[in-house]
Amino acid sequence: MDRIYFTTPIYYVNAQPHLGHTYTTILADTLKRYHRSRGRDAYFLTGTDEHGDKIAQAAAKDNVDPKAYADRISALFRSTWDTCGIAYDHFIRTTDDYHKATVSRILQQIYDAGDIYFGEYGGFYCYGCERFYTEKELQDGKCPDHRTEAAYIEEKNYFFRMGKYQDRLLKHLNEKPGFVTPQRYRTEVLSLLREPLEDLCISRPKSRLQWGIPLPFDGDYVTYVWFDALINYVSALEHKGGDSFDAYWPCCNHIIAKDILKPHAIFWPTMLMAAGLPLYDRLNVHGYWIMDKGKMSKSLGNVIRPLDMKERYGMDAFRYYLLREMVFGQDATFSMEAFVNRVNADLANNFGNLVSRVLAMQKRYFGGMVQPMGDGARAEDRELKEAFMAAAASVDRHMEEMAFHRALESIFEAVDKTNQYIVQTAPFTLVKEPDQKPRVGEILHHVLESVRLTGDLLAPFLPETGAAVRDLLGLPATDSLRAEWGGSFPEGHEVQPPRILFPRIEETEDDGG
Numbered sequence: 001m002d003r004i005y006f007t008t009p010i011y012y013v014n015a016q017p018h019l020g021h022t023y024t025t026i027l028a029d030t031l032k033r034y035h036r037s038r039g040r041d042a043y044f045l046t047g048t049d050e051h052g053d054k055i056a057q058a059a060a061k062d063n064v065d066p067k068a069y070a071d072r073i074s075a076l077f078r079s080t081w082d083t084c085g086i087a088y089d090h091f092i093r094t095t096d097d098y099h100k101a102t103v104s105r106i107l108q109q110i111y112d113a114g115d116i117y118f119g120e121y122g123g124f125y126c127y128g129c130e131r132f133y134t135e136k137e138l139q140d141g142k143c144p145d146h147r148t149e150a151a152y153i154e155e156k157n158y159f160f161r162m163g164k165y166q167d168r169l170l171k172h173l174n175e176k177p178g179f180v181t182p183q184r185y186r187t188e189v190l191s192l193l194r195e196p197l198e199d200l201c202i203s204r205p206k207s208r209l210q211w212g213i214p215l216p217f218d219g220d221y222v223t224y225v226w227f228d229a230l231i232n233y234v235s236a237l238e239h240k241g242g243d244s245f246d247a248y249w250p251c252c253n254h255i256i257a258k259d260i261l262k263p264h265a266i267f268w269p270t271m272l273m274a275a276g277l278p279l280y281d282r283l284n285v286h287g288y289w290i291m292d293k294g295k296m297s298k299s300l301g302n303v304i305r306p307l308d309m310k311e312r313y314g315m316d317a318f319r320y321y322l323l324r325e326m327v328f329g330q331d332a333t334f335s336m337e338a339f340v341n342r343v344n345a346d347l348a349n350n351f352g353n354l355v356s357r358v359l360a361m362q363k364r365y366f367g368g369m370v371q372p373m374g375d376g377a378r379a380e381d382r383e384l385k386e387a388f389m390a391a392a393a394s395v396d397r398h399m400e401e402m403a404f405h406r407a408l409e410s411i412f413e414a415v416d417k418t419n420q421y422i423v424q425t426a427p428f429t430l431v432k433e434p435d436q437k438p439r440v441g442e443i444l445h446h447v448l449e450s451v452r453l454t455g456d457l458l459a460p461f462l463p464e465t466g467a468a469v470r471d472l473l474g475l476p477a478t479d480s481l482r483a484e485w486g487g488s489f490p491e492g493h494e495v496q497p498p499r500i501l502f503p504r505i506e507e508t509e510d511d512g513g
Ligand code: ME8
Pocket: 008, 009, 010, 011, 012, 013, 019, 020, 021, 023, 024, 049, 229, 230, 231, 232, 255, 256, 257, 258, 259, 260, 287, 288, 289, 290
């Protein structure tokens, strides 16, 4: 059986789930559902990153110990994903014992192999990023990301001989052009590798930071948070047990945003090399959601929270906008106005109306009973079928390239085609001629089949919609796609009366959201 393994970043527990986290998590969820629907064994991992300065400081600010703090925020991430219907297979926490054990084992292994050494280091440290910066990287002495003054710190620490693996990593990137994708991020990694790769400081003295996994070979130190966090992708599979690691690791697809490209494209593969483990298959990097602050509604504030969006508009409307609007790899602007327009135009007017319309006609003309489909030999019937077969193939092609927006566009082109088919065949006029009734039955059967296939093609992107369409059509739930035309409705099959799938969003930003 074909397998595939998707991971999201494990999110820091110093912030609550927002739009950015939700986007990456929805991508992984869509990918898992998509591959499952095509008969593949897809495994999906997400979780929380709970050690390090940032978390210790956030906990101190809240006057609680770091573990209690992490428990609370981690649970919040998990329950958010549960409420949003995210179908993760495992939720990992870096404070889980099995994870800590794997991190210790790998550290010891790399230490024994001679790739970790003790040395003195002085550098500019940003607490927000939890890393040292070179003077050249700082802007006016400040961290380019956090815009806070970097502190000069001199201390003895352990270092990972990352530089030793530079050539091997370059060779891998050249031999496997799809290792980091889209292309622009591969280019960015290659350009980082044009400079000599420095060794990586992988410890923090306990005198400065206690909240971390102790180094197995020196109890006075804890592990640098990235060395701990990246290993989650491996420890989760080991924890799953059996042959999970061998089965899923070779088809591991990481999904991240561009902010954490360097740790994933440079630290992680070199760590894997040093640990004697094979590399992951592909690093898929998306861009950033930028807030369109001026247009954000007052009541929502500037932070988009997944649960607010779900409650107000439904999860599928939110998923649709995110997946349809962002071009994978590029930045996108989040605007409530664009959200409302997109959802109203595509979901409420286009697809929603189509579903209501055909079910209403089926009910009125045939009491909801599906009629024979006919031989489908007429030009307009054939064209409708062809439009759907083309859409199904195009979804596969686009998903291979993570072009979620194009996959959805293809499905909606087929929906447009169906609306044109109704106009062209005019069942509402034809029905007035009694001898044309069988033809009206055929036409509606074709439209119902379009709706069936649209719902099934949409299901990985919009799971609730996929299920609701099947329910309206009186068909059993399924998570596998039958990308064929016809044969969905047995003789005497009855569909439901119409029900609104997507209510039009009437509010404007002036309503206060
Ligand atoms: O970096 N647009 O965790 P994190 C799109 N713990 N995606 C966004 C986003 C935005 N504006 N903001 C955040 C960490 N994200 C580490 C990861 S992995 C071994 C350790 C998403 O909580 C995006 O996926 O800061 C980004 O890579 C991630 O959140 C960063 O999450």
